[in-house]
Amino acid sequence: MIDISKLLSQLLYNPNDPVLFNSAFFIYFFAFFLLCYQLVSGSKTGRVWVFTLFSLYFFYKACNYYVGLVILSAIVDYNLSHWIHRSTSASKKKALLVFSILINIGMLFYFKYTDFFIGIVNDIGMGHFRPLHLLLPIGISFYTFENLSYTIDVYRGEFEPIEDFMDYLFFLSFFPKLMMGPIVRAADFIPQIYKPYHLDATDVGKGMALIISGLFKKVVISDFIYLNFVQYIFDDPTKHTGFECLMGVYGYALVIYCDFSGYSDMAIGIARWTGFKIPANFDSPYQSASITEFWRRWHISLSSWLRDYIYIPLGGNRKGTVRQYINLALTMLIGGFWHGASWNFIFWGGMHGSALAVDKVRLTWLKATGGIQRAGLSKVYRLLGILFTFHFVCFCWIFFKATTFEAAWTLIRQIVYNFQPDVWLEFYQGYAQVVWLMLLGYFLHFLPVRSEDWFERSLSRVPVWAGVLIMVSFIWLLAQVKTLQPMIPIYFQF
Template sequence: MIDVNKLLDLLTYQKDDPILFNSAFFFYFFAIFLLFYLAVGRSKEGRVWVFTVFSLYFFYKACGYYVGLVILSAIVDFNLSRWIYNTENNTRRKGLLALSIVLNLGLLFYFKYTDFFIGMINDMQLGKIQPLHLLLPIGISFYTFENLSYTIDVYRKEFPPVNNFMDYLFFLSFFPKLMMGPIVRAADFIPQIAKPYELNSEDIGKGLYLIMAGLFKKVVISDFINQNFVQYIFDDPSKHTGLECLLGVYGYAMIIYCDFSGYSDMALGIARWTGFKIPPNFDSPYQSSNITEFWRRWHISLSSWLRDYLYIPLGGNRKGKVRQYINLGLTMLIGGFWHGASWNFIFWGGLHGTALAIDKVRIDWLKKKGGGVGGLGGGLLKFFGVLFTFHFVCFCWVFFKAATFHDSWALLHQVFYDFQPGVWLELYNGYTAVFWVMLLGFVLHFLPRKSEDLTEGMLAKMPVVASVVVMVIFIWLLVQVKSSQPMMPIYLQF
């Protein structure tokens, strides 16, 4: 007999158990969604309605009644964009755009930064305000930026507004990218809605590869390293030797990449299976030989958004070198603040902004000199460039991950003043599996692109039945090694 209470608990929002791509409930959700979606596959309106309803339910399962914020945001920006587009008076158009920016950022600031500024006021003894302890709606940072890019593009007349509200709600609520991105531009997504739903072997193979790769990164690599080693280090760095702390930082570098890029891969794969192509969000970022290249490869949708809607409007590189460096610094400071209401994130953004400005000086110097070094010398420079860039990024991750500045400096203090390399063998014996999984993660990360293309090609050549069998076997194997409790994705908090 069916236990109604358990069924209701399963189907309704549970604060401590939100829906995740790597949770058992999601596989049932996705299977049922696919059945309905395939049933209406020939109807554009049917696909939009099925996808939107399932997306809103997905969001409800992720953060409860905050699903209303997505609907409200869609209503506001759908109408404001149309008014902007149809208004010829420039002053009124600017006013409507300003209203859209204020409403979107106001909503984001209220939920994400109110307690941060209350804390600042209290710390400076300018008042005694009780913090609101607001629950951050999942995905608000991502769909806020999507709303802003849409209205700004319409204002610039780069993209005409949609005429059908359901199309816009579908775009904004699209569940594969709703919780953790990528940040998708309306101009890239909305034109695909009207296209017939057709899948070829490449779509099936690519989607299957991305979903399996994403699950492997998240469940096998990220969760395992985090749960069995890194979280102990960052809980209290002062209790660990410098060698342990350094390995913990290397581990976190792999964790945050596999966690976030894993979810992005799954989003791209699910979208591909449903007839949509979303631009990639990561491109082997730790292979970068300088910090400028790193930001072309890391969280591509955010870095390109900041470039197009913040850095360039600030003046970009059009107002002299000094102004360019200031613009880079401001852009990255704001990018750091976007990640969360914490001085650690702001400092992290400031470090990257400073590094980008210095790298621009290097690039300009090389241009004046007539280019880089070729041959063996160029290869060595690239190798050491990758090594330096990776360690600079890892240094910055310390501030990104640590709960406080005190913890950040405590970890760095251990690395520089209490390294104790002699504990290596004892450490290896205690965390053998963790270190091998870390090594596996880095080896896979540095494999050439050809290996990925080869795997995708093999999967694309398989018949549909074989693809289903491979997916089922892969999920069964995943269940055998995954932790009993799904670990929350890192970027869920942003």
Template structure:
């Protein structure tokens, strides 16, 4: 029957149209999920099963058969973590831990870095190996790190493993954060499974603020600015003047923030509506007055993960100043490599690691001096940190070192600042949205809290009306071609 055939085509995986929070299909998916979730809201096991089934289907719609990797990962780490917890012999416990680490890292390396290492071997002349056709499973970097932190925490006896496999599969596959994070710790999430589902006005207001704000940042600002300006600059920097390239870098800094933080906000907001509190992943990072502060505000779940499971195990700051600087550099190199199999990402991480080490030295030296004007000193720190981060974004986004250096060369040797008025008038909508984006970024936290409070005070019909009007608004202004989230590739 044509109806059933059309329905099947909609429900099955479509490589050209993966499910996203900002896709039309997600509205139907979320509506069906809400209906089923409300039917079992008073039953803990029912909530677990409904959420897990919908999460696995969500992941299937995003990456087809690779949903099996999430299930396999859950089986392996559920079993190993329980074995580690029951085992008393330290040697066996450590062996099981390393087995878990090898399986998780091995799976990540195979899918994400195999062709990168093949390319290195071929470049060194050590072989003529044909690159393999390997598709990167969406979200593998995120749920691999969640698996690792869970097993390591069990090994450290900081948490007890769950008794029910479905609880662990629920935690790992939780669809709001499955594909792009935040990287959630089991210690923060799993205890919430046992709590009764209670949705108060604060949850409604906070969740709505995060979802609407995230959609605005992702769909209205990030997608439009990227497709109408940033991609033109980065596709071929040598064709543009230095002032255009510099503005393109400022635009990309806003794009990647709005793209990733917008998606994270939506994930946290949806989770809040479902009775789960996920820690924030961004805290207005471009307000940072030092690179150290930036990494406390940017991708907080990743930076804290790297601190707890890489930097501190390497020795942290416990083995002298030189070792601390080396540990910072190594940690950020790993963080850069986590983002992708590219020398650009490694260099990006290396620059940040070096900058963190220099910042430690600088802060120790400057601790002896009191700045004459603290406010002016902080503004200077914010401007310097922002431009350092923007410089690093060039290597993060450029397709190659050659493209990155071409953009830097244009800024340094062909700036042509007198063309600024012409550039601004050529892309009026882009720069208006950039202005709005940066203005919202620097708004005081108190302003956001007032808006959350007002949303929380709305009656049910008012909340539905606000959501409906906002979705209609997005449909009018969104780009014709949806932009895949930047962190999808990681």
């Protein structure tokens, strides 16, 4: 007999059991959603309402009454965009845009950075204020940037405001990307709403490939390596040799990539099954031969957003070389601060900004001397570039992951002064499964793009019943290897 009270409790918000793509609850949620979505697939209005209601419920299940912030921000920016578009006064347009920016950034600042600045004020002796300890609404950094890009595009005349409010709320609350991105532009998403719903074999195959690869990266590789190895290293580096700490850094580089890109893949795959194409958010970033290339491959939706709405408005490369380097540094500092209210994140962003500026100097010199052609043809040069870029990124990840500067420098000191490479056999014997999973993860990461295309084409050719069987079998397999302790995605906190 069904326990109604227990069933209802499963449907209500539970702070100890957030809804995740790899949770059992989401499987039932998504199956019921697909059923309802198919029933109204022939109606644009029906699709929008069903998707929006399910998205808002999904967000409620993840963060309770903070779902109201999504609705409120949609109301504000929907109306502001129309006022900006209708206004004939340039000064009024600008004032409305500034108001939109202040509202959106103000809301993000209040929830995410208030305690950080209270701490600064207290530390410099200007007051003794109590931190507010506000709960950070999940996904606020992502949908805030989507709101900003929408109103800015309307102000620039690059996009006309949406007529139907429900269409805008649908865009903003679209549950596959609501909580962890990718950051989607209205200009890319909104036109797809008005197209007839159509799903072909390519969509099914690509969606299935992305969901399977995303779940594998997140559940099998990222969660296992973090829970069984990486967390111990970063919790107290002094208990481990420098060799183990270095392996922990390599492990974290794989963990954060598989965690975030895995979730992005699942979001894009789910969207593909519902008739929406979202651009890729990652492109094998550790194959990059320079830090500039890395930021073209890592968190592409964020790096392109920072470029279009911060770097270029600051002047980009149009106001001289020195100003270009300053603009790069400022953009990446803001990007670091976007990740969290911590000096570690600001320092992480500053290091990447400085590296981008240095790389611009290198590229300018190569171009001036004609060496860029020779360098581009040199496989050795590219291999060295990949190794250097990867290790620089790993060095930066230490500050990204560590809770304090002292913790980061403690781990670095262990690597430099207490390396002890002779423990490698003991390390392997203690972490054999972790080692093999790390090797598998990096091997898959460095596979050529054509292998991904082959996987997608293969799944596109299977009949529907076989596709269902593959998905059910894969989910069953995940249930067997899934860790008992639920692993909250890293970018949930951003």
